Amino acid sequence: MDVLGGYVFTFLAVGLTFGNSAGLIAPDFIHPCNTTDSECLIKATQEAIPEFSKGLPNLGVPALDPFVIDELPIQLPGVKVTFLDGKVTGLRKCQVLNVEAYLEKNIFILEIRCNITIKGKYTAVGRLLLFPINGEGDSKIKIVNSVIKLNIKTKYFKDEEGRDHFGIKNYKYSFDYGDRVHYTINNLFKGNPELSETVLQFLNENWRVVTEEFGQPVVDYAMNVTIDTARKFFSAVPYDELLYVPIPKY
Ligand SMILES: *[C@@H]1O[C@H](CO)[C@@H](O)[C@H](O)[C@H]1NC(C)=O
């Protein structure tokens, strides 16, 4: 009753933004498939992403685009980087490449291609390429055509009212950094703009190796938040409003 009460209240307050006349909890950009055909799932997922990534405050689902990183410490070999006041954008324009759902086997596969921009402040302390580093400034990372493959082990559960829901048991993913990663980072070496520029150039010329090392903790973090967001959504919206296929026995 709490969730529903909150929903109705927000529904009125927000002015029908997410409203629909059928008394559903699911927002109206969700177009449930009648089968688990990939073709339909891809289309439905693609249609849901732009609105879903804005967040659904009335359902307790936070935004993924923009997605805020208050503070993220990253320990690299030799350098401690802290990323602050960060903003990640681009997810709403991700292109869905594949979706597969195996309801009986509890497997859900999602493959998307995205351009992602990460902007924020940073500090970096330690040693980088032989040089002692003590940098602090602004950074921007642009990732072009990255491909994310997500393999989710799902489960089913009933809420207090006895309605079925999707759940996420665990997940694995692969992240291909794609065509190019551009780094724009100022003031890597305090008081030494020439060295800062030279090292930045090195990072950009060796973007693939650099990103594989540096990117892993960031991507782990982002993936964790994304999955957490999906969990919240699945807990709020019942199974039968997401997919018009009978739920397997569980
Ligand atoms: C599912 O079937 C209903 C009723 O036949 C139809 O109106 C609806 O368009 C179908 N949905 C999709 C996504 O194909």
Ligand SMILES: *[C@@H]1O[C@H](CO)[C@@H](O)[C@H](O)[C@H]1NC(C)=O
């Ligand atoms: C990403 O950006 C590149 C270059 O601007 C563009 O060609 C490509 O279509 C974009 N990809 C996606 C998934 O939006």
Ligand SMILES: *[C@@H]1O[C@H](CO)[C@@H](O)[C@H](O)[C@H]1NC(C)=O
């Ligand atoms: C993932 O997110 C959850 C909930 O936000 C948090 O408790 C957990 O520590 C995070 N794990 C990692 C590896 O970031």
